[in-house]
Amino acid sequence: xxxxxxxxxxxxxxxxxxxxxxxxxxxxxxxxxxxxxxxxxxxxxxxxxxxxxxxxxxxxxxxxxxxxxxxxxxxxxxxxxxxxxxxxxxxxxxxxxxxxxxxxxxxxxxxxxxxxxxxxxxxxxxxxxxxxxxxxxxxxxxxxxxxxxxxxxxxxxxxxxxxxxxxxxxxxxxxxxxxxxxxxxxxxxxxxxxxxxxxxxxxxx
Numbered sequence: 379x380x381x382x383x384x385x386x387x388x389x390x391x392x393x394x395x396x397x398x399x400x401x402x403x404x405x406x407x408x409x410x411x412x413x414x415x416x417x418x419x420x421x422x423x424x425x426x427x428x429x430x431x432x433x434x435x436x437x438x439x440x441x442x443x444x445x446x447x448x449x450x451x452x453x454x455x456x457x458x459x460x461x462x463x464x465x466x467x468x469x470x471x472x473x474x475x476x477x478x479x480x481x482x483x484x485x486x487x488x489x490x491x492x493x494x495x496x497x498x499x500x501x502x503x504x505x506x507x508x509x510x511x512x513x514x515x516x517x518x519x520x521x522x523x524x525x526x527x528x529x530x531x532x533x534x535x536x537x538x539x540x541x542x543x544x545x546x547x548x549x550x551x552x553x554x555x556x557x558x559x560x561x562x563x564x565x566x567x568x569x570x571x572x573x574x575x576x577x578x579x580x581x582x583x
Contacts, residue, residue, distance in 0.1 A: 379511075379578055380428065382457060382479040387411065387421050388430055455481040460493045460511065482513070486576065490516045493578065494527060494536070501525070501536055503551030510579050512536060514572035525574040530558070531567045536574065 380388065390410055394402045402410075408418045425431040462477040480493065493511040504525060506512060512527070520526045526539045528548060537548035537558065546568060548558040560568045 379480050379482075379580070380425075380430070382481070383411075384421055384424055384428075384430075385455075385481045387418070388425060391431070456484050456487055456489075458482045458487045458491055458493055458513075460495065462495065487513060488515050488575075491575070492516070492572075496536060500550040500552050500555045504538070506536065506551070506574075506577050507579065510577050512574045513576040513578065515575050516572040518570050520570055520573050527571040527574065529569045529571055530560070534571065539570070 387407060390407065391401055394406075404415050404418045404422070407422075408415045411418075422431060422433065426433055457479045458481070459479050460477045477495075482491075492514055494514055496506055496508060496510045496512060499508050501507075506525075512525075514527050520539045522540050524539055525536065526548075527534060527536050528539070530548075535548065535558070537550055540547040540549065543562070545562040546560040548560070550557070
């Protein structure tokens, strides 16, 4: 999973190689993006860790692309925002909420989809762990049993959704957490933000 800047740098390296037959230097990348060489090195290191680049030591112009990416690859992806928090009173994609963007295949991320970082372990039974990112399809309705991002008053939560004539129940996937009951006359304080479509995890060394 690449950030928007990492994707842009990878695309630039790929296009430079196609045009010149060899990769750009760190300084050339820095001049193109108007960033410091040290910042370029940080991005290159991240691309190495994620398996997109290989850097040969003790050689000039040492970058090689693992699995060449083309403009068609970029057209098949969409920029998906990472939302740090969901807050009442603010538009979902307000600048205050955004942390970064990544490019995901369009068949995964529908128009308007976003990633939300999980805090806590209430959904570990559904294999959604603390620090994971869930891919959310924005919508205000859901079917019984679906996992949703919901706003209750000022607080956002990720839970499994159930409803009946009496109101709404939000269930955790962890026995240590009690279900959240929302009576029918309390539903004005409750809002579905979207439905969870997938989970992404950054593996720690």
